[in-house]
Amino acid sequence: MNGNSIGKALVLTCFGESHGRCVGVVIDGCPAGLPISQEEIQVEMDKRRPSSTDVSTPRREEDTVEVLSGVYNNFTTGAPICMLIWNRDVDSRPYELAKDKPRPGHADYPAHVRYGGFNDFRGGGRFSGRITAAYVMAGAIAKKLLDTIGIEILAHTVQIRSVKLSKHVAYDYIRRNVYQNAVRCADPDVAEAMKEEILKASKEGDSVGGVVEGLVLNAPAGLGDPIFDTLDSDIAKAMFNIPAVKGVEFGAGFEAASIRGSQNNDQYALREGGIVTLSNNAGGVLGGISTGMPIAVRVAFKPTSSISKRQKTVDLERMKETEIELKGRHDPCIVPRAVPVVEACLALVLADHAMRAGEIPRVLEQIG
Ligand SMILES: Cc1cc2nc3c(=O)[nH]c(=O)nc-3n(C[C@H](O)[C@H](O)[C@H](O)COP(=O)(O)O)c2cc1C
Secondary structure, three states: OOOOOOOOOOOEEEOOOOOOOOEEEEEEEEEOEOOHHHHHHHHHHHHHHOOOOOOOOOOOOOOOOOEEEEEEOOOOOOOEEEEEEEOOOOOHHHHHOOOOOOOOOHHHHHHHOOOOOOOOOHHHHHHHHHHHEEEEHHHHEEEHHHHHHOOOEEEEEEEEEEEEEOOOOHHHHHHHHHHHHOOEEEEHHHHHHHHHHHHHHHHEEEEEEEEEEEEOOOOOOOOOOOOOEOOHHHHHHHOOOOEEEEEEEEEEHHHHHHHHHHHHHHOOOEEOOOOOOOOOOOOOOOOOOEEOEEHHHHHHOOOOOOOOOEEEEEEEEOOEEEEOOOOOOOOOOOOOHHHHHHHHHHHHHHHHHHHHHOOOOEEEOOOO
């Protein structure tokens, strides 16, 4: 099973399964001298934990991060950083019972084919959303690295099914409000309508999807490398590494296909001695390189595939058509818990590219 690593200068390798012993990450390439405490990493991890409301899975995990290496006296040492969380609240029975019946919409069937039935299917195994805990741990380090050069990462829920955050919200509003409600939306009224949408689907044994917007603020112009290492392709890849992601767009995105060049072009101007664009339809990236404008990416999540409604499937052992009714514990909507994951993935890609561009020094002695 290859494909567990991402990044070039800052390399993340993740490991673990949903119902195995743990989920963790090794980060290679982090400069020495970065101040980081276990508490700071835990703050990020706690954003991803299921909230106590009905909008998330009933699986209750403490998700207390253990830092096993690479950090000494609250500073990175330059050595690989290994971190993990233990899986404790595990109930594999529903998965054992339905082992031969692949869940429609989940990875069960293609994974069974790819790994000849040897893959750990319990709780989705390696394909579980729980793997994203590893991205969030690593993202905490990446965010600290970005702090050293003034880059900030934000993310917020902008759509749940048909309920949209249609007005523009100020960055400060996002900073202050996102983690104040269960759906991670910056507008409390819209958040309430989104929550209703999730609860309605959940009561009917169903699920809903939505959209998360990720933002990178204060990124300098000039990050990214053509052709196969463009900043936007690396961000898109990182986003598609989040399970349940079905679409990624930057700036005007798909909408750009229906307007004219004169409307889509972001015209240049000088402001306070610096070059800016008067609009940001490019979403902060041109030619795969950051423009210095905010990087804006929208990530579409499908509705959770594991639903308790009866659905058609095939018994792989008997090769007979059958039906499945799921009993496991699932998120009725993935979006709220994916918000910190989108932040983490953005932070990892930006930190990697900032290091490649020499923006973050190999030893951060000046910060200590
Ligand atoms: C934070 C998070 C939580 C998730 N929780 C669930 C869940 O409870 N039930 C489920 O069926 N899928 C869940 N998923 C999505 C599945 O892991 C994903 O749909 C599956 O691996 C198939 O991959 P694909 O949808 O990208 O094709 C979650 C994803 C994330 C990011």
